[in-house]
Amino acid sequence: MKKWIQLIIILLLLLPTAVFAQGEEETPTPTPSPTADWRFGIIETYDSPVAATEARAAWTRVRFQWADVQAAGADSWEPPLSDSKIERELADGRELVGLLIGIPEWARDENDLPSGLYLPPDDPDNLWAGFVREAVTRYDGRINHWIIWNEPDIWDKNTPGHTWDGTVEDFAQLQKVSYIVAKTANSEAVVHLPAFTYFWDAQYEREQYFGRLLDAIQQDPEAAAYNHYFDVATAHLYFQPDVIYTVLDLFRELMNSRGIDKPIWLVETNAPPHNDPTWEVDDWTFLVSQTEQAAFIPQVMAVALAAGVERIAIFKMQDVEGDRAANPEPFGLLRLDGRRRPAYNTYKVITRYFAGTQSAERVQWDAVGMIRLDQIDQTTTVLFARLPSPQMVQVPATAEGAILVDMLGNRRRVEPNEDGVFVIELPGALCQQTAGDYCMIGGQPFYLIQAAETELATATPPFSQLPTVTPTPSVTPTPTNTATPMPTATLLPTSTLTPTPAPPTATPAAPTNTPVPTSSNAPAATSMSLYFVVGGGIVLVVLAGWGVIRRRS
Numbered sequence: 001m002k003k004w005i006q007l008i009i010i011l012l013l014l015l016p017t018a019v020f021a022q023g024e025e026e027t028p029t030p031t032p033s034p035t036a037d038w039r040f041g042i043i044e045t046y047d048s049p050v051a052a053t054e055a056r057a058a059w060t061r062v063r064f065q066w067a068d069v070q071a072a073g074a075d076s077w078e079p080p081l082s083d084s085k086i087e088r089e090l091a092d093g094r095e096l097v098g099l100l101i102g103i104p105e106w107a108r109d110e111n112d113l114p115s116g117l118y119l120p121p122d123d124p125d126n127l128w129a130g131f132v133r134e135a136v137t138r139y140d141g142r143i144n145h146w147i148i149w150n151e152p153d154i155w156d157k158n159t160p161g162h163t164w165d166g167t168v169e170d171f172a173q174l175q176k177v178s179y180i181v182a183k184t185a186n187s188e189a190v191v192h193l194p195a196f197t198y199f200w201d202a203q204y205e206r207e208q209y210f211g212r213l214l215d216a217i218q219q220d221p222e223a224a225a226y227n228h229y230f231d232v233a234t235a236h237l238y239f240q241p242d243v244i245y246t247v248l249d250l251f252r253e254l255m256n257s258r259g260i261d262k263p264i265w266l267v268e269t270n271a272p273p274h275n276d277p278t279w280e281v282d283d284w285t286f287l288v289s290q291t292e293q294a295a296f297i298p299q300v301m302a303v304a305l306a307a308g309v310e311r312i313a314i315f316k317m318q319d320v321e322g323d324r325a326a327n328p329e330p331f332g333l334l335r336l337d338g339r340r341r342p343a344y345n346t347y348k349v350i351t352r353y354f355a356g357t358q359s360a361e362r363v364q365w366d367a368v369g370m371i372r373l374d375q376i377d378q379t380t381t382v383l384f385a386r387l388p389s390p391q392m393v394q395v396p397a398t399a400e401g402a403i404l405v406d407m408l409g410n411r412r413r414v415e416p417n418e419d420g421v422f423v424i425e426l427p428g429a430l431c432q433q434t435a436g437d438y439c440m441i442g443g444q445p446f447y448l449i450q451a452a453e454t455e456l457a458t459a460t461p462p463f464s465q466l467p468t469v470t471p472t473p474s475v476t477p478t479p480t481n482t483a484t485p486m487p488t489a490t491l492l493p494t495s496t497l498t499p500t501p502a503p504p505t506a507t508p509a510a511p512t513n514t515p516v517p518t519s520s521n522a523p524a525a526t527s528m529s530l531y532f533v534v535g536g537g538i539v540l541v542v543l544a545g546w547g548v549i550r551r552r553s
Helices: 002-024 049-054 083-091 127-138 168-185 209-218 224-229 241-256 290-306 342-353 528-552
Strands: 040-042 059-065 095-101 143-148 190-196 232-236 264-268 311-314 357-365 368-375 378-385 391-396 402-406 411-414 421-426 446-451 476-478
Touching: 040 342, 059 311, 083 095, 095 127, 127 143, 127 168, 143 168, 168 190, 168 209, 168 224, 190 209, 190 264, 209 224, 209 241, 232 241, 241 264, 241 290, 290 311, 290 342, 290 357, 290 368, 290 378, 368 391, 378 391, 378 421, 421 446
Parallel strands: 040 059, 040 311, 059 095, 095 143, 143 190, 190 232, 232 264, 264 311, 357 476
Antiparallel strands: 357 368, 368 378, 378 446, 391 421, 402 411, 402 446
């Protein structure tokens, strides 16, 4: 009898190890989700396609650097991405967007432009036209979106991010040739303007390159007949959700004031951390912790939707060895060794809960950031503090109850008070870096999800029930009269694609160190009821076996 009692005790002592170990697996086997929202992407997903699929990244970008692709001349072709990797991306349900940039020495004229740029697009001596034609034709049906060049507004030739030596008028000609050739080679081609940084002109009080380029295009008498030589406007904006919203609104106004209405894509955004022990950063752009980067991801996604962008992508999927030469900070959602930064987890959560957004509005923007996402069968209100101190916010109830989700995906039910209002307490922002009167990056975001119907169970459907969104017109922003304090710091980071250093005289705002509680990535504890159920079962099995042995003996 003593032996059996000892056995029972040993089994019960070992039980917590077996039960709690279930929550400690860091890398679950990913299952491709049929519900990836076509708007949300990650740059360079092919560096870690399994993690990209698990995160439900729906699109990515491939860079075609002309000097590398056709280094040996017009008859050569060294693709930046193998066919097998392209097929893997397509099989995983991700759309590929191409970027065409650069001039090989053999194709450069005396003005540092592509040779023959002003010749007709079908002239064989127009070498840029030949490169565009070859790329678009080779990847017809696999890559239909093409971004022309990258950040030509970086005007300082001594800056590593400088890519364009011609005038604005020269670039208008490059865009014209690209558009006509791409549309001729592939009738389904979608041609983008290059991404603009905004800050390189804003810091020096220069007229925005985007506006100057639009003016140059409109001087062309053929431009209107060719859709102004572009289908999509593109932006690269980092670090500051407040300014990103303002700049996207400005870009839209630059088009609308000229009678142009085109969708905008935010193709690169992020707030890379300075404090990852695996990647030391001596010369950081802004003081951003890993926790703040994790909070930035949902904040920028929400404000970009409210600003009416059609698509958004995080730069980038994973750190690689070559990044250190271009960027002081690590931009990857995954570290060099493949381990996940907290920002990966928050991206994965928002691709679930932001999916199917039909319209978005920035409802409040003061001590609290509040963005309402109207979805197919629910409303998700994104909430976060913009000050170091905790904030209390009230959200009118449109359902009998709701689900409150934190940025790491932990959920709980909440009920409105007797006045029909949800009262939510928000933790203060870490606020290592200020921007104007507020924290540059807000505190941990929460998502208050109210179902369109009163039945609460439909408020947060499982993945298999989330709507599969097909490309439709861009999210409709709702204007708000909320004042937007402009930040004191407006630096832009570099990128591995073409480095984008900040203008040299700009100075970031003085950081403030106001520590507040931060979220933990530790798995939730397993329910104690499960412990007792499993433990009781073991006890019963052991006792039954002991009884059988007793009867036989």
